[in-house]
Amino acid sequence: xxxxxxxxxxxxxxxxxxxxxxxxxxxxxxxxxxxxxxxxxxxxxxxxxxxxxxxxxxxxxxxxxxxxxxxxxxxxxxxxxxxxxxxxxxxxxxxxxxxxxxxxxxxxxxxxxxxxxxxxxxxxxxxxxxxxxxxxxxxxxxxxxxx
Amino acid sequence: xxxxxxxxxxxxxxxxxxxxxxxxxxxxxxxxxxxxxxxxxxxxxxxxxxxxxxxxxxxxxxxxxxxxxxxxxxxxxxxxxxxxxxxxxxxxxxxxxxxxxxxxxxxxxxxxxxxxxxxxxxxxxxxxxxxxxxxxxxxxxxxxxxxxxxxxxxxxxxxxxxxxxxxxxxxxxxxxxxxxxxxxxxxxxxxxxxxxxxxxxxxxxxxxxxxxxxxxxxxxxxxxxxxxxxxxxxxxxxxxxxxxxxxxxxxxxxxxxxxxxxxxxxxxxxxxxxxxxxxxxxxxxxxxxxxxxxxxxxxxxxxxxxxxxxxxxxxxxxxxxxxxxxxxxxxxxxxxxxxxxxxxxxxxxxxxxxxxxxxxxxxxxxxxxxxxxxxxxxxxxxxxxxxxxxxxxxxxxxxxxxxxxxxxxxxxxxxxxxxxxxxxxxxxxxxxxxxxxxxxxxxxxxxxxxxxxxxxxxxxxxxxxxxxxxxxxxxxxxxxxxxxxxxxxxxxxxxxxxxxxxxxxxxxxxxxxxxxxxxxxxxxxxxxxxx
Numbered sequence: 250x251x252x253x254x255x256x257x258x259x260x261x262x263x264x265x266x267x268x269x270x271x272x273x274x275x276x277x278x279x280x281x282x283x284x285x286x287x288x289x290x291x292x293x294x295x296x297x298x299x300x301x302x303x304x305x306x307x308x309x310x311x312x313x314x315x316x317x318x319x320x321x322x323x324x325x326x327x328x329x330x331x332x333x334x335x336x337x338x339x340x341x342x343x344x345x346x347x348x349x350x351x352x353x354x355x356x357x358x359x360x361x362x363x364x365x366x367x368x369x370x371x372x373x374x375x376x377x378x379x380x381x382x383x384x385x386x387x388x389x390x391x392x393x394x395x396x
Numbered sequence: 397x398x399x400x401x402x403x404x405x406x407x408x409x410x411x412x413x414x415x416x417x418x419x420x421x422x423x424x425x426x427x428x429x430x431x432x433x434x435x436x437x438x439x440x441x442x443x444x445x446x447x448x449x450x451x452x453x454x455x456x457x458x459x460x461x462x463x464x465x466x467x468x469x470x471x472x473x474x475x476x477x478x479x480x481x482x483x484x485x486x487x488x489x490x491x492x493x494x495x496x497x498x499x500x501x502x503x504x505x506x507x508x509x510x511x512x513x514x515x516x517x518x519x520x521x522x523x524x525x526x527x528x529x530x531x532x533x534x535x536x537x538x539x540x541x542x543x544x545x546x547x548x549x550x551x552x553x554x555x556x557x558x559x560x561x562x563x564x565x566x567x568x569x570x571x572x573x574x575x576x577x578x579x580x581x582x583x584x585x586x587x588x589x590x591x592x593x594x595x596x597x598x599x600x601x602x603x604x605x606x607x608x609x610x611x612x613x614x615x616x617x618x619x620x621x622x623x624x625x626x627x628x629x630x631x632x633x634x635x636x637x638x639x640x641x642x643x644x645x646x647x648x649x650x651x652x653x654x655x656x657x658x659x660x661x662x663x664x665x666x667x668x669x670x671x672x673x674x675x676x677x678x679x680x681x682x683x684x685x686x687x688x689x690x691x692x693x694x695x696x697x698x699x700x701x702x703x704x705x706x707x708x709x710x711x712x713x714x715x716x717x718x719x720x721x722x723x724x725x726x727x728x729x730x731x732x733x734x735x736x737x738x739x740x741x742x743x744x745x746x747x748x749x750x751x752x753x754x755x756x757x758x759x760x761x762x763x764x765x766x767x768x769x770x771x772x773x774x775x776x777x778x779x780x781x782x783x784x785x786x787x788x789x790x791x792x793x794x795x796x797x798x799x800x801x802x803x804x805x806x807x808x809x810x811x812x813x814x815x816x817x818x819x820x821x822x823x824x825x826x827x828x829x830x831x832x833x834x835x836x837x838x839x840x841x842x843x844x845x846x847x848x849x850x851x852x853x854x855x856x857x858x859x860x861x862x863x864x865x866x867x868x869x870x871x872x873x874x875x876x877x878x879x880x881x882x883x884x885x886x887x888x889x890x891x892x893x894x895x896x897x898x899x900x901x902x903x904x905x906x907x908x909x910x911x912x913x914x915x916x917x918x919x920x921x922x923x924x925x926x927x
Contacts, residue, residue, distance in 0.1 A: 264770045271772045273779075288454055291468070326770060330755050333768075345478060348751060348770065356743040356778065357448035368446065378742040378781035380718060383445030385603055386590025387719050390534055391577045 251318040253301035257282040257289075259318040260304065263325040264351035270322055279373050281354035288350055300347065303340075307331060400630040403429040405921065406654055406668035408637040408683065411488015412907050413893040413914040414674030415615035416523070418631075419623035420918035426926060427628050429666060430620075431635040431656055433675075434484025435463040437491070439610055439617070443598035447743040450597045451492065457598065458483040458492045463634055463659065470814070472678070473804040477701070477819040479858035482676060486631060487616030489676065490907060494595050494722040494738065495570040495612050497529050497908035499557050500901030501730045504792070508898040510868050510879035511916075513558075519912035520557070526622070527570045527613040529908070534574055535566065536591065536720020541711070541785055541843045542737035546727050548842030549835070554728070559904075564727040567736070570613035570907070571595070571721055575602065583609060593739055595722035619911075634659035636811045640671060640687040642886060649690065651889035657811060670888050670921055674914070677862040677895040678815050681801045684866070684876075686812040690885040694876045696801040698864040700900035702733065703821055705789040705829060706748045706853035707763065707836045709845035710780045717745070717786060727839070732828045733791040733903030735836045742781050749786065750774055752854035762837040763852040777851065787840060789832040790861070792903035793825040801865050819857045861906050866895035880920035881913065888925070892917050 251259070258277055267275025289296040304317040307328045317325060333344035353359070361372030375382055405421050407414045410432035418430045437443070442457055444450060450457050454469060460482040461469035472480050483491050499520050505513040523529075535543065546564040554563030575588035582603040589611040590601045599612035610617040623629040639655040653667040673680045681696035689695075717739035726736040740748065754767030769777060777784075804816040821829070833852065841847060869875025872884040881896050883889040892914040894906050901909050 265775065266771055271775060273775065275775070291454060322771065329770070333755070342478070345751070348768070349747065351770075352746050352751070353448050353452065353743060356746050357452075358446040359448065374742060374778070377775065378778050380742050380781060383594055383597070383741075384592050385581045386575070386586070386592045386601060387536075388577050388581065390536055390591040390720050391575050391586075392534065392573075394576045394578070 251316050253298045254282045254286060256301035256304055256317050257285045257297060259325060260329070260347060261285060261351045261354055263322055263329060264348060265355040266322060273377060274373055276351060276355050279355065279360040281351065284354040284359045285347070285350045292346070300343065303332070304328060398624070398627055398630050400427045400429050400628065403427045403666070403668045404926065405670045405672060406431070406666055407672045407674055407892070408654060409433070409488065409673070409675035409679065409893065410486045410615070410620060410631055411674065411676065411893070412490045412615055413910045414488070414672070415486065415619035415623060416911045416914040417672055417674065417892040417918050418629050419619045419626070420915055421921065422623050422626040422629040424918065424922050424926070425628070428623065428630070429668065430623070430629065430631045431637050431654065432486050432631060432633045433636040434486070434633065436486040436616060436620070436631065436633050439598065439600035439607070440604065443600040445594050445597055447597060447741045451744065458485070460484055470809040470811070471807055472814050473807055473816040475816070475818040477817055477857040477859065479856065480678065480817060481858060481860055482678065485616070486620050486633065487614040490614035491598065491616065492596050493614070493907060496567050496723050496726065496736070496905045497527070497570045498559070498568055498726070498728070498904040500904055500909045501728070502558050502560060503730055504899050504902040510870055510898070516909070516912055516916065519916040520908065522915050523908060523911045524568070527618055529568045529570055530573050531566045531568050532571070532574055532721060532724050535724050536739065538715055538717045538737050538739050538785055539720065539724040541715060542725050542787065542839065545839035545843030549838045551727055559728045559730060562727070562729045564725060567724050567726050569721060569724070572609070572611045572613070589721065591720045593718045593720055593722065596744065597741060637675070637683055638686070638811050640683060640689060640889065641665060642689065648887060649885065650887040661810070670890065670925060672890045672892050674892040676893050677865045678801050678817060678859065680891055680893055680895045681865045682803065682812065682815040685803050692872050692885065694867060694874055696865050697797045697799070698795050698867050699799040699801065699817070699819055699862060700793050700795060700864045700897070701819055701857050701859055702790045702861040702900055702903055703793050703825060703829060703857045704860060705791070705833055705855050706786060707789070707833065707840060708749050708784050708786045708851045709840045710783050710849035711785060711845055712783070714782055715785045716782055717784060728904070729832065729835065730902055731792065732832050733789065735832055735839065736788050736790070738786055738788045740786065742778060745781065745786060746778060748855065749851065749853045750777065753856050754854045757854070761833065761852070762841070762847070763850040764848050766852040767854040780849070785840065785843065785845065787836045789829065789836050790903050791825055791829045791832060793828070793900055794822040795864060795899050796822050817859070821857065863894035863897035863900055863906055866891050867898045868896045869898060880924065881917040882920070882924070890917055890921060
């Protein structure tokens, strides 16, 4: 049985895949589950275990005896879509939160922060997008000095 | 810090509107106390430029919650509007606004506003001079591309601040003039906007600038310091108003003060001759309803949001959307709304573009993809970030009394019952939005976008813009405030935010109009009670 961390890593990997599913690095390589667990727990303590249980339950509905980590990437994406389109508003909102946290784990600054929360290296998402990060300004877009 | 013990006027909320009316009234000679639920940030110290740190709804610097970021945000319940964006703190939502400050369209204001449009012009002019509003001289690459697309789509250039016909123009922005090139990109060598592109993430440009020389003119760096400079205004931060206090007089009910909680949970009552509510279009009706004030039916109703849509497309060349002020050019379409180019960091762009309502849908229009995208398809879109131009569509959404704010059953924070916000677009709003989406696609393709890459976000409604929940009007059955923004049912109680708007002003960004209205309301308060 997979741990909650493993299940949430499989979730993040579905949203932002890396090798062998994709050529460039993804959420699993930066252990995005650490970010996701932190924020789920800050919303409601114990929520990360609850989310793993929900994802595993939906996986079993899809293929009996399977947990979420056993599913293919496409099957996991299908589970996420079902969650985001669920008739219960709280579950739909949970699906939206999981997608948003998965995006943010890679394309936000988290993977560039050290243990003190200082930005010490380029986050993965900045490398993947080519964004140079926040700048003090762009001299080429400033006014030429008069005279 | 000035202490004002017996204020003439108590202002609840020191954001885009509250700071303006506090400054105007203090300059008129009145003693003013402004209560602000959040902190007064120091941009140089607090604004990191990091998207998640600054903007996430859970524990960011800009969020609707206590100043202590380890505490949870204040909860809200929603129907049809998943994302409620508000920021506690001096400056309020101007802390994260794009600083686009056009006037409202004259047509819809002439139609539905009790004082019409012409009456607002001198007040617009005063705010434009005070902030100041500046039309930038140098467009960033993304905006140049947008302008090129407009011209290819046959859209004329217009220049008047009072927009009567469709056309594109450079944005009137609440941002200091673009700085001159200097040896060092920091104050005082550099004074003015450095085009760093972080308007929405939190402007601290240029580095080492004193508060009042911060380039983007959020009210925490403009109106609030001006209010303090009078020596007659006190801003109490970390103070959440929980009840409007009233008394019954021969002439009817009137406001006499406010009860509030401070950061430590201590409860205070502050008396004042006049109370001004300026907590925004969600919190102002929430406070009214929590205070159990009379409601003839219009309180909390008629919310408009401009229901945004976002279109992105890739180009064969670099666009670098992150360079320059967030939005420097716009195309206005009276009767429909407007379209503008907008530059965001990669995470914010991903959030608005790829977390929409539908799931990986195809195109039934000029776009080839629509809605949510995840997996390798998302990564390919993100890899093209630097070659992508994004346009925002902002709709003149129709007023519908069933959209608005009430109190949530069984959900509360430490202050009051939580607000329950409902928004569903009308059929007219949907068709105006589709018209603008087609126009935006035409602009992108005209600019040279690769047609197969056109993506439509299918965005849910949100409260980036929000107005109308305490509308002005002459009939108390269908409005809350009179044409001076004083409550019909409670004398000496005024409102100075976007909630008095009888409609969405035709679609343009609402901040300047709220500030002009607050300026006008200050003159009404002085005329009615202090002259």
